[in-house]
Amino acid sequence: MPSLLRRVKSKMFIFAHRRTLTLLDGEYGSVFKGRSLDFDELRAYVPGDEVRDIDWKATARHGSPLVKRYVAVRRHTVLLLVDTGRNMAAQALSGETKKDIAVHAAGVLGYLASRHGDDVGLLHGNATRSTYIPPRSGEEHLERLLRDVDASASLDGQASGIAEQLDYVLRYLKGRLLIVAVADEFLPDARTETLMRRLRGRHEVLWLTVCDAELAAEPGNRMQESTDVGTGQGIPLSLAVDPTVRAAYAAATLERERRRQDVFYRLGIAEEQTTGSEDVLGSVFALLEKHRSRAFTARTPTKGGSRAG
Known part of the structure; x- marks a missing residue:
C-alpha cells in the first residue's frame, strides 16, 4: 500500500519551495510560549528568516547578515x-x-x-x-x-x-x-x-x-441529487436549483x-x-x-x- 506520509511530503515539496517551508517551520516553532532553546550556530540570512534572529554584532564583523540558529532543549x-x-x-x-x-x-x-x-x-x-x-x-x-x-x-x-x-x-x-x-x-x-x-x-x-x-x-450544470451525510436525507434537485431556496440557503450559511x-x-x-x-x-x-x-x-x-x- 502506498505511503500516505510520502504522498503528503511530495505535495509539500511540489507546492512549497524552500522559503515557504522555512516560513512554515518558523511559524510552527513560535507556537509554544517560552519554548526552551539553546544556541546552535550562526548561518547566512535567507529570505523568510525572522529579523529578530539576526546577530547584528556578528553581521557587522562579517559584512553580510547572519542569523542565530537554535535547537530545542526538550520535546513538546x-x-x-x-x-x-x-x-x-x-x-x-x-x-x-x-x-x-x-x-x-x-x-x-x-x-x-x-x-x-x-x-x-x-x-x-x-x-x-x-x-x-x-x-x-x-x-x-x-x-x-x-x-x-x-x-x-x-x-x-x-x-x-x-x-x-x-x-x-x-x-x-x-x-x-x-x-x-x-x-x-x-x-x-x-x-x-x-x-x-x-x-x-x-x-x-x-x-x-x-x-x-x-x-x-x-443551475445548468449536470447535477445529481445531494444527500446530507449527517442525517441521510436527500435534497431534491427541484429545491437545490430553486433561486429562492438558494438565496435563503446562502443567507443562512453566512x-x-x-x-x-x-x-x-x-x-x-x-x-x-x-x-x-x-x-x-x-x-x-x-x-x-x-x-x-x-x-x-x-x-x-x-x-x-x-x-x-
Missing part, C-alpha cells in the same frame, strides 16, 4: 485531534472527501512537528467512540497515525461529535499539549463551547475546519458562519478553514500565523497597563 507534545465521524466521509468544497483532506492536513502538521523533534499523538473518533494513540516520534509512527485516520471515517459509521473527543482530552490526558483539531464545519452547541473553553484554559489549541460542499452546482467565527473569537482559539488538499499548506500557515499573532497580542501590555484580549 502535539496532539492531532481529528474528527473521523460519518460527516468526514462527505464531499468537501474541492470535490474530495473531507477525510482525504483531514489526512493531508494531519500529515503536514505531523511532519512539521517531526522536523522539530516533537512527539505526535492522535485522538480521533465520532459521537460515540474515541480512539487514542499515545505520542511518539518518527515518520513510521506518523504513517501509522495517518492510516488510522484514513481507515476510520466511512459513510456507514457513526455521526461526527467532536464534543466526545474534547471530553476525552479533559478527562484522561495530562500535561500541557499543543492540540490541533481537524474537524467538520459545525456550529458549537453550549456543551461543546464549554468543553472548548476548558480545553483552551489548559492547552495550546488550534483549529482547522474542512469546509462543506455547496448545496448543489450552479449567518451561521458569522456565529461560528464569533465562538472561536470569544474563546481565543485560532481557527482557519481549508477547502481542499491543494489549499492545506496555505491554511496551515495562516492558522499558525493567526495563533502566534493572537498569543503575542494577549501577552502585550496596553498603554494603560492591562492586557489586550
